Amino acid sequence: MQTLQVHQETFQNTEPRRITHTHTHTHSQATGLLLTQHVHWDFIWRPNLHLANTTEFTMASSELSLILNNANANLYPEPQHHLLCMTRTPHLSEINFNNSNTMGTWDQVNPQMWTRQNVLEWIGFHVEESRFDASLLNMNYCNMDGLTLCATSKETLLGMFGQRFGERLHQNLENLKARYANDLSENAVLSESELDILENILQDSFPFMHGPNLGPLLETVVVQTTIPTDNSESKYSYFDEYTNQQTPESDHGYDSLTESFQSSQAGSFLNPSSPESSSSSSDSDPEYSEKPFSVSSKITVKQEPGKNQKRGRGRPPKPRDNEGYEHFIQSKKSKHAPRGTHLWEFIRDILIHPEQNQGLMKWEDRRDGIFKFLKSEAVAQLWGQKKKNSSMTYEKLSRAMRYYYKREILERVDGRRLVYKFGKNSTGWRVEETGY
């Protein structure tokens, strides 16, 4: 058995090609050698801070948009950068360095090593393959890492994903597990080429970081570990992790709307009828959500003053400060930027989950798709939150709504304030489509 150590200095070195590794020989029954990347958590979630351009933002404050983002991630899967997929403990030999497989990274990785994003992509792949109605998915059940997934019994999977889709997932998972079953003790040593590739990945991942800057951020060690194959061995239990997550503080100073969503998030958004949903799902962005521990409960970002400043027509340019993290986010997302949820989809999703929307909107006529804004400004705020636009108002939102008339996504409802109707070009709201 060999233990390989890549020291922290490796990443402080301005010349990463000098990565060194040492071998120590020990007798061990360990089944594998894992490359563990400890990325400091402040780095992981600080970008979220920057993204949240709201007056006041708490980690738990934007639940609806976060949940919707999760839903988006499922509907429009976004390929993740290698390193961000590696925040748990992937086996180096299992990393798809080419990333050319259209199936996604998960296909090249032992399911036990999957990140939550990998699990999402895997589920998304099967949704596509089986033409399963993704709107029936409970996103909370999709938000688990590979270790937890592998530790989940068939019965539980069936319960989570339904008989047919659950069966399919279970079958495929078993196949994938079997594929990697004999491979765990192999590739314990990094070859020079693998080290080169690792260097490249690190460089790609932190293009704005150079040599010494990487040091404080990355602390990479290679550890010898046994991969648990049993439920009881699973250290990072999905259920433990989420049920132990702290509840949002009540005095965070966010608006009442958000509070109402905080209090309503115990259930699943996409599948509100699911009984044992206990996930908080407060991970705003799956890419940065691989944190094994809770983070501080409140983060406040002050908004710039001067909102009443007179300005010209049209949309002002977005602020371009903080190039560092911003650039990282932009470059990472630009590869395959997801098609964001459209406004009408956002509205629809609020409507089809009435127990989650806390009286923001209601159906006037469910069959005909007629609905009404009950808290118009609150909905606008929420929409703005989703679009990282703290100055969204109902007036602006309604203008966008009116543009839908022409495209027949919405139809006019004359004489009734705050009332709209879904048009023939909208989908996903009908009882036949949602199942409830």
Add this chain to the structure above:
DNA sequence: ACCCGTTTTCCTGCTT
């Protein structure tokens, strides 16, 4: 670089 689709912003006039 340019086009296109989808907003976002601002505005005027009208209706409830």
Add this chain to the structure above:
DNA sequence: GAAGCAGGAAAACGGG
């Protein structure tokens, strides 16, 4: 008068 509606105009912005 306030809130909302209607829709023109211009601009932002991401994707192709």
